[in-house]
Amino acid sequence: MPVPHTKRICQIIKLKPSAVDEYKAIHAAVWPGVLVALERAHIVDYSINYYPPLQLLIATMKYTGSDYEADMKKVSEDPETQKWWSMTDGMQESFVEGAEGSGKEIPWWTEVEEVFRFEGTTK
Template structure:
């Protein structure tokens, strides 16, 4: 059960290899249900990936509503379907982080981007 309704917003970026564009977009039209279930178990909601083609940039945004990001990320990284998904999609990407070798490792694969502005409005 999530510990907060506010949560933590996260934004991450990575480069999509140009030759992998069609395949990456295709597989994300039908993300494996077990991968989605693992995200929910890790208290990740409102997850989107945007693609800025001119720069080959993938931009992921999500909301984390748990109480221990490191623990939930580690648990998610042990999920067998998630590991298979990452093995497939990591090969389509280029990390901006020196020494990164793939998702779920000691060195982050996606680069976390700090939030510099937020406007939530009044409804």
């Protein structure tokens, strides 16, 4: 069975110091509908890490579909995801000038360039 094309994505955003505990708590029990929307959009292997010295959230995910922009538009139109973002966006500070929130025209999270990848084999 062929392996689907995978686009790797890494994004960053700042987490407000006052929101650390709440952000971690809600992500310990992400709403099922939000996860279903991501799955429908061909997002897999999604994780968010936190680096306290810089108050930095680092998200990594893989996209296995064929039309990333269209699939992300579907996620942004999902009502439960919109409610989730209305809660989480207030806990974050975007690095993107003019950004107003998740799912808007200007990206909320900053996409980070990949500069190195090792896939586990030297042969």
